[in-house]
Amino acid sequence: MTLFLVAQQPGFDAPDAGIFLTPCIVNFSLFGIDFCVNRVVLYMFLAALIVIVLFVTAASGSGLVPRGARNLVESVIEFVREQIVLQTMGAEGLRWLPLLTAMFSFILVGNLFGIVPGINFPVNSRMAIPAFLAGMVWIIFNAVGLKEQGFAYFKSVLFPPGVPWPFYILLTPIEFASVFLLRPFTLAVRLLANMMAGHLLLTVFFLGAAYLIQRPFTIPFGILAFVFSVAFVAFEILVAVLQAYIFTILTAVYIAGAMHPEH
Amino acid sequence: MGDLVGQVGPFVAQVSGELNVLARGLAYGLAAIGPGIGIGLVVGRAIEAMARQPEAAGMVRTTMFLGIAFTEALALIGFVLAFIL
Numbered sequence: 489m490t491l492f493l494v495a496q497q498p499g500f501d502a503p504d505a506g507i508f509l510t511p512c513i514v515n516f517s518l519f520g521i522d523f524c525v526n527r528v529v530l531y532m533f534l535a536a537l538i539v540i541v542l543f544v545t546a547a548s549g550s551g552l553v554p555r556g557a558r559n560l561v562e563s564v565i566e567f568v569r570e571q572i573v574l575q576t577m578g579a580e581g582l583r584w585l586p587l588l589t590a591m592f593s594f595i596l597v598g599n600l601f602g603i604v605p606g607i608n609f610p611v612n613s614r615m616a617i618p619a620f621l622a623g624m625v626w627i628i629f630n631a632v633g634l635k636e637q638g639f640a641y642f643k644s645v646l647f648p649p650g651v652p653w654p655f656y657i658l659l660t661p662i663e664f665a666s667v668f669l670l671r672p673f674t675l676a677v678r679l680l681a682n683m684m685a686g687h688l689l690l691t692v693f694f695l696g697a698a699y700l701i702q703r704p705f706t707i708p709f710g711i712l713a714f715v716f717s718v719a720f721v722a723f724e725i726l727v728a729v730l731q732a733y734i735f736t737i738l739t740a741v742y743i744a745g746a747m748h749p750e751h
Numbered sequence: 752m753g754d755l756v757g758q759v760g761p762f763v764a765q766v767s768g769e770l771n772v773l774a775r776g777l778a779y780g781l782a783a784i785g786p787g788i789g790i791g792l793v794v795g796r797a798i799e800a801m802a803r804q805p806e807a808a809g810m811v812r813t814t815m816f817l818g819i820a821f822t823e824a825l826a827l828i829g830f831v832l833a834f835i836l
Contacts, residue, residue: 505834575813674824681827734820741817 500699503691508613508684531611535597539590568592572737577744584743587628591621592736595679599728602687603721610728613683615676622676625739630668633746644749675738682731686724693717775833782829789822 512524546554546561554562568589573581595612602610612618633641645667646660694717700710797815801808 571813575810674828677831678820678824678827681830685830730816734816737813737817738820 500696503688503695505688507688507691510609528609528611528614531601531607531609532598532617535594535601535611538597539593543593564593565589568736572733572740576737576740577747580747581740581744584740588736588740591739592732595621595735596729596732599683599732600725602683602690602728603724610683610687612679612731613687615680618676618679621679621735622672625675625742626668626672629739629742629746632743636747637749640749641746671742675735679731679735682727686720686727690717690720690724693720771836775836778836779829779833782832783826786823786826790819793818793822 514525546558598611697713700706
């Protein structure tokens with residue numbers, strides 16, 4: 489009694505969200521909290537280590553002409569400075585450049601792990617890391633708002649000027665939800681869902697290509713699926729860079745918005 | 752009566768399981784409509800602006816990415832919902 493006539497192909501297990509669950513390598517308990525170190529945690533530390541080593545190597549190099557790692561790091565810093573900070577925060581936002589550069593590099597390396605052979609797992613496709621980063625951004629932009637504007641920060645957020653007062657009945661709850669609840673939520677979910685979707689897409693296509701190529705009648709489709717999966721790898725590189733960029737630019741926009749009251 | 756429940760029970764479970772699959776598909780599909788139109792509008796207008804004023808292309812591009820990021824949030828929530836359901 490099946491509702492759908494098209495049943496799933498026998499033999500091919502379509503990958504689902506289970507591919508994001510990895511077994512623990514080390515289990516330990518600290519202060520009553522259970523910690524589970526799986527390979528995603530190791531990749532997260534690896535991503536942080538790569539960023540730290542790259543930046544330290546670049547900073548220790550001397551001389552006027554940049555070489556090697558310093559070239560790469562300088563172009564990253566210049567990108568964040570020109571395309572993110574100066575475009576959204578202006579010159580006074582330059583003191584946020586170190587934070588935004590570190591954030592951008594960490595997210596980018598973590599995202600690129602999704603297509604690095606041998607690792608093949610985007611770190612940000614587990615909620616813990618985007619949620620932590622988004623929580624950090626939430627604390628930072630609220631702290632900046634309180635520091636720069638004092639208690640008037642809440643007034644400028646919840647009661648934007650230039651609106652007839654009856655509208656505040658409708659506007660204030662919306663602004664509250666959008667600034668204090670939805671901002672961190674969408675920031676985290678945007679990064680998570682993009683990396684998760686990309687990883688699932690790659691898994692489905694590569695597994696599907698491998699499955700189709702093994703059967704005589706479906707070899708052409710298998711080859712087609714393989715060509716597409718290689719194309720999707722290129723697409724994933726684009727998504728990895730774009731999502732790191734978007735996360736960082738939204739952080740910059742939120743901090744810039746908290747620095748000055750809306751006019 | 753007990754026999755009827757015994758016969759209907761598994762059927763109901765199966766149908767609700769299959770409806771769950773349907774709900775997942777619909778949740779994502781419906782959530783993708785609005786943001787699809789929205790991102791189309793955002794990018795279309797941005798290209799129009801860039802073509803009219805190529806010297807403002809950098810600024811328009813930054814704002815376009817921001818607009819896309821805000822617009823696509825609903826589709827992504829729908830995508831996550833498909834897994835949670």
